[in-house]
Amino acid sequence: MTFAIKIEGLGKRYLLKHQKSRGYQSLREVLAQKTQKITAASKALLSGKTSQMGEGNEEFWALRDVDLQVEQGERLAIVGRNGAGKSTLLKLLSRVTEPTCGRAILRGRIASLLEVGTGFHPELTGRENIFLNGAILGMGSHEIERKFDEIVAFADVEKFLDTPVKRYSSGMYTRLAFSVAAHLETDILIIDEVLAVGDAAFQRKCLGKMEDVSRQGRTLIFVSHNMAAVETLCNRAVLLSGGKIVEEGETRKIVESYSRTWRQETSLDDRHDRSGTGQVRIKSISIQNESGQQVSRVVSTQEIGFIVNVKADRDVIGKKIDLILIVCDSRDNRMIPLYTEWSQDDLFVSGELQSFNCRIPAGLPLVPGSYWITAAVLIGGVNADKLERAIEFEVGPSEKFAKDVVLNQAFGQIAIEHSWR
Secondary structure: OOOOEEEEEEEEEEEEEOOOOOOOOOHHHHHHHHHHHHHHHHHHOOOOOOOOOOOOOEEEEEEEEEEEEEEOOOEEEOOOOOOHHHHHHHHHHHOOOOOOOOEEEEOOEEEEOOOOOOOOOOOOEEHHHHHHHHOOOOHHHHHHHHHHHHHHHHHOOOOOOEEEHHHHHHHHHHHHHHHOOOOOOOOEEEEEHHHHOOOHHHHHHHHHHHHHHHHHOOEEEEEOOOOOHHHHOOOOOEEEEEOEEEEEOHHHHHHHHHHOOOOOOOHHHHHOOOOOOOOEEEEEEEEOOOOOOOOOOOEEEOOEEEEEOEEEEEHHHOOOEEEEEEEEOOOOOOEEEHHHHHHHHEEEEOOOOOEEEEEEEEOOOOOOEEEEEEEEEEEEEEEEEEEEEHHHEEOOOOOOOOOOOOOOOHHOOOOOOOEEE
């Protein structure tokens, strides 16, 4: 298969300046310091020596030694934590900035949607911005006119077509920007987080359009923190960390690897932001899938279990113990409580070290996204230990319910399988 993008040894270096605080300085002191620096640099140049970076300067490689090949018609996801180098890579591919080293070979015309409303002028109307944005993407006026009706219909902005886009909502901006980039006949489409804005109907249209783009033999590069969208859209993924590619392969495998990178890394023993008598302390919490494997990512509505390991004082051995796990969303809204008192399970402390298993046969009926666990242990109804945000985990989409749909959390966060007639 012919490649669409070939990256060889690509790197981007920035120079960070750290100015040390010297307190108040007079004009004479500033001039003297500048003169010393110029003199030192001149001597180094005359002697043939390389001038060193100034005091407080630091080299930062946002991207380094990246090698990657993307085949024509492939849908590739680029995932990684904030600061991993995703945006830098997209800017280099889009020719927004030049690389420090290496090269990227792109075959065909490229359209980039790196930001909501990229290339739009706020004072121009939607109609005018379609032509402006199309021209920026390298399209001729005849080509834009031929696609104009499709662009407007897809964006659903007919009523506001002759209104300045500065009056558009962020959702309208996104719809129009995506529609222009997706409908004009580019060979490579680069998209950064466009599904973060927009209603469910628009997201579904985006998914369908991206499928069409792929079937037409066009190449898609997609960057998102929404792992549900990544899994739905892309057939291959790349995991970036520290500006380097650490893993690439099948999308579901890479999403699982990415989830492990942001799993709670510090031991709960080291946490000092806890409350309670301390008679029992939570040592660790882990998650198991239906096969008994420890995971940091679960599938919605699929059987899972939480394993809670505790350490107890000798004087509470034999006493009744209650455990509470509360599943919270990324905004700390409490979603699902798991409480021994509610399930009427009588548990007792049997030793200094003990494990408790909470099984959920039906799984967590949650919309895909990131969630936290707040945990507490009670002895005799009194709080012995409580930890906010004890662990973080990811919920992925169900394999049979809402397939190929990116569920929007704006409509709610509980996903219950249902049917209509």
